[in-house]
Amino acid sequence: MTDSQQEHGRRKPIGGELIIPAVAVVFSIYYLWTIVDVPFTAQASALFVGTILIFLCLALFVRTALALRRGEVSLGIGGLIEPTSFVPRRLVLLGLTVAYIFVVPWLGFTLTTFLFLALAMAVLNGGRSKGFIAALSAVLAIGGWLLFVVAFETRFPAGPFEMLMQRMF
Amino acid sequence: MEFSIEIFAEQFARTFSYWWVILPSILLGLIVGAIPGFSAANTIIILLPLTLAMDPETGLVFMVALYASSRLGAGIPAILVNIPGTAGAAATPLDGYPMTQQGRGQQALTISFTSSVLGGLLTTIIALLAMPWLSQVAYYLHSVEMIVIMIFGISLIASIAARDTLKGLIAGFLGLMIGYIGADVIYETPRGTMGFLELYDGVPLIPALVGLFAISEAFSVIEGDSILTKLGREAMQTGGWGATIEGLRETLSRWWHVVWTAMIGLVIGVVPGAGAAIAAFVAYQQSRAFSKTPEKYGTGHIEGLIAPESANNGVTSGTLIPLLVIGVPGGATAAIMAVVLQYHGVTVGPELFATRPELGYGPFTTMAVTYILMIFTILPLARYMSRVTVVRTVFMAPIIISFTLVGAFVPREYVFDMYLALVFGVIGYVARKTGYHVAAILIGVILGPLLEQYFLRAMRISQGDVLVVFSSTIGNILWVALVVSLCVPAFTAWRRRAAQERTPAAQ
Incomplete structure (x- = not known):
């Protein structure tokens, strides 16, 4: 040098x-x-x-x-x-966030949230604990749907899951 | 507006009989206050069919309890994950979050709850007693005085971002310019909208709040495995009820600090449009300016947490005074309450206290009862709530992003607002990494439309004379107060430096 x-x-x-x-x-x-x-x-x-x-x-x-x-x-x-070692993870998270916003009007809140959480957590966790991450993402997405859409009657973007639930109940 | 002990006692007993409305409202208020995008105003609007179906007194009890508890709830995520639930809690993380990082989250929550309850309870009682006089404050504040108050708010940013005043001011004035985006109120000319129709009504506050605080924080926290420092993790291992008792003791030993910062909130709350965010920052700045240890602020200092929390709860009762006494709502939630009362044919004003005291005094006694019930319901929860900080950031960051992004969607139901939150997230991330205060930008975005509105009004009254801003006696006093407020911290710092230089010389 x-x-x-x-x-x-x-x-x-x-x-x-x-x-x-x-x-x-x-x-x-x-x-x-x-x-x-x-x-x-x-x-x-x-x-x-x-x-x-x-x-x-x-x-x-x-x-x-x-x-x-x-x-x-x-x-x-x-x-x-800095720290530069986190730049790739941060860029992936940013890309997934843009994809979340782009997809949510079609797939709806619950499905998009599940996919986003599962993918983002898997990437950030280096691909470990896939089963736990899938289960956690499902619980959080359904919990969010129950709290916001069912309990508070908030008009979140609706997709196949929300429409199916509306027809069933 | 005669006031007697009999009316007060009768009203208190009557309000306690509504405990079955107040307790569920507290729970709902804490939840909606803690989630960005779900303010008390939004929730009351969503539940308007339910509220309108109730008799006016029950409806009012429900709305007031929800309002008071949501104010307290907004401080919870601000302390635990550096994301204020509403703009009113934007000053809370300044010292609340560093406490959490040090593993003192449980203590910080207890301090926040206790100072909120004490500040809210005290100002409610004072508001009840001093209502006839406090209501007159709004009469003396016109557009010129409001301009000074708004600039006062922005000038605080320079003090808050004390490490670099210039950067603090740039962040605040950039926020103001962003707040100016939209069609102007008189000529309806689109300004700075970059061609987006969604920005014609101005920049919505919730996406700005979500982006600047939540999204940017999520992108920042992934740098570590936990938001806690090494010492913080060790401290969390030995958690028990001791931290709750310690937090309670710390707050009660600073009772005078709670009192005077809550009074700042009450007075600012009476001013229509000023709001909890300004009150919290004014209280924080004044607390630091008169502190013997100003250098500790921003590092997890207890007084830096007490000041904004007691002030923003002091605002809660303040905003109801102009509504009930002169019919001018002091904030968004108070405006919705006015609509509900009008729907039931209730006319607000001085005669309300004589004809229907349960509606005139009722909101204040409800607020007092809510605060009393709240301390017993929420204080034991501090220990368990603080455990959220041990969640690994690889799980926490995606949860923050997904749940707050949809929070940005809620108020207007535009997908555009989620993109806007992301843009603010990028701005917030760059600001955090390069030493610009995100709270300063947010305060600017909040104050921008208000400042412009008062500026336009003053200019039209003065027929374009810019010197109108120095035409009022109260305004000029406020200008002097503003200069003094900016100079005091600089003067104190200079004296401290001079003293430090003298000390080694003497040795």
Whole structure:
């Protein structure tokens, strides 16, 4: 490892800390663009808050630039993704969550919840205790259906299971 | 509005006879309060056919008991898994969750229950006695004063995220901008909606709450096998009734802290629209500002848990005062109560206390009785509830995601809201990992629409003069209070640093 690499490794990675302010600046500019044509009285509040937000973000960018110049920090995103060994699991969980939302209007709450819980727990647990996970997922999904749909009469997305139960009882 | 001991005693005895309504309502309230997306307001709406079928007094007892117990229930997941059941409990995890991680979950729950019950009970009695005067508070607060109160709320974020004030402010103001999304109330121009029709009514609060707290937390907790620290796991091995007794003792020894933070909740609750979230954060910030050990806040400090819990229960009785005395509901649940009373032909206002005291005083005595019954029913459960923290995160994370995502679906029944919760989850995850406070973003989302509404009103009254925000005496006093409130922690920290520097020099 070269001296410059060792030097880089000692610096605190703060690139991830710039994501929120960057999003804030882009969103504020977009928001202010959408109110260009409305009367001033309707603009004033957003102008006030949006301007302060952009100013605060610029202050953070300047502070970061000064720290970079002094060699105290780096623009790495280690702070955001560490510990890196969990990144694959986290991405799988994110993918399963998107799939859950996508499927729930068709399969309904109970079946989708069962599948999501079983798959997510199996992946996170490294494929161990499959029988226990299947039983736990079934109990939780049916318990949720009994509590929310039957007891509270909440209108959760209905699928084959909910329709079958409705016809039976 | 004459008040006498006879009326009070008679009303109390009458309310106790409704124990068969109050006890099931407590149980239901604790459950719905603990589940994000199932607030007391939602539940009362879902059960409206049942409520309307009851006579007005029974209906009112049911609604008030449900309301008070759901407020307490919202603190349970906030303490145990860092997910507030409602926005009113958003300040509870600041010190409640670190206590849980240290294996003091049972003690934290006991402190939360005791301070909630004491704060709620005390403010209910004070509300009953001081109703004629407290109801006048709402008359003095107009749009200008409300703007200052809202900015006061946001400024607290800087204090709460004390490790980096700049990041705290960015998070809060980003939340405000997100809260501004939607069609404006006067000209109906869509703003910042990115073309989504589902955002024309603004950003719904429950998906924001679910995403920022629950989803982001689920993605964070999988990094460890348990949410408990090593010491926390050891502490949980030796669990018994001792932690409950210790929590009770710790709260009672800080009775004065419970009293004054609950009073903050009561006064803020009287202000229509301010709500439990602001009250909890104001109480937390004030508690830290006047503490001798402010550096302990955020690390599992008992006073940091007492303050938001007693304040958000103080709000509960406060929101009923403007409803019953001047007919202006102080919050969503109070507004639904007004609808139910109107359905039964009951007109709220000062004459209600003379013509139908059981309806005028009834909500307050019901609240008092609910709190008394609640302490005996819930306190023994703290020991068993705290066991949830030993569940492995590989099981806990998927459960949190699936059950809170459907909670985001419940209020509007849009699948879009579940995607929105996921987007907030990603924002929350990035915020947590990079030192931005998720509670600050949430408070901004809550206050954004309110701030804009008052800003618009003030601008229209002043015909576009922005200096209107400095036109009111009360408003100007509040501006000064805001500056003082921001300066006190900085001044205290400076004095402490100076003292520390002097100490080694003297040695």
